[in-house]
Amino acid sequence: MTALDLSRLITAVADTIAAHAEELTVLDQAIGDGDHGLNMKRGFEAVRAEAEAFSAKPLPDALKAIGTKLVMTVGGASGPLFGTLFLALGKEISADPDRANLTSAFGKAIEAVAARGKSHVGQKTMLDVLQPVHDALAKGSSLAEMADIADAAAEATVPMKALRGRASFLGDRSIGHMDAGARSTALLVRMLAQTIGDKA
Ligand code: ADP
Ligand code: MG
Numbered sequence: 001m002t003a004l005d006l007s008r009l010i011t012a013v014a015d016t017i018a019a020h021a022e023e024l025t026v027l028d029q030a031i032g033d034g035d036h037g038l039n040m041k042r043g044f045e046a047v048r049a050e051a052e053a054f055s056a057k058p059l060p061d062a063l064k065a066i067g068t069k070l071v072m073t074v075g076g077a078s079g080p081l082f083g084t085l086f087l088a089l090g091k092e093i094s095a096d097p098d099r100a101n102l103t104s105a106f107g108k109a110i111e112a113v114a115a116r117g118k119s120h121v122g123q124k125t126m127l128d129v130l131q132p133v134h135d136a137l138a139k140g141s142s143l144a145e146m147a148d149i150a151d152a153a154a155e156a157t158v159p160m161k162a163l164r165g166r167a168s169f170l171g172d173r174s175i176g177h178m179d180a181g182a183r184s185t186a187l188l189v190r191m192l193a194q195t196i197g198d199k200a
Helices: 003-019 021-031 036-049 051-055 059-073 078-092 099-117 127-138 143-155 166-174 180-199
Strands: none
Touching (some): 003 021, 021 036, 036 059, 036 078, 036 180, 059 078, 127 180
């Protein structure tokens, strides 16, 4: 990946988060405290501000820098978790990853998020999107398929009962709403898939 590609990815992701901030806010208002849209926007705008400097780094260092910035700026429960995702990805990925390396690095990054959140799949969180996307990557799905799988996985959090995060305080009343972090994760996956796909 060239510096230009990475810079373009960062810009595309920050754009999509900004464009959907209100939607994320509304989702988090239903079963949380309504800050997820602003949290994510603040974090990804901070990453965008450093896009040029981050993109000049080798991919592992760039991902670690993005993770550190997200930990510092997103806030809430999701900041350390998204931060951990990128930090762990940066630790595990090679400078020029093939699909096998990307798959194993992404798998380990998801494990790091789960450890940090003391959470696992099925609890109505971002993990419910991350894991199916990883499984799709592992079995050779196309980028477009992965974006669709991410959207379907976010949709599949609607009937779930939240067992982690603020939404879990609502118990059964968390049922019937999409998890905000699952939605933001699906947005990230679609934009990354689309931007990488456009290049290919
Ligand atoms: P907060 O809940 O502190 O207000 P945000 O609103 O920014 O933080 O983020 C909420 C999102 O974080 C949830 O929708 C969920 O996807 C994710 N989340 C919260 N707690 C956990 C956890 N323990 N493990 C995984 N994801 C979590
Ligand atoms: Mg919140």
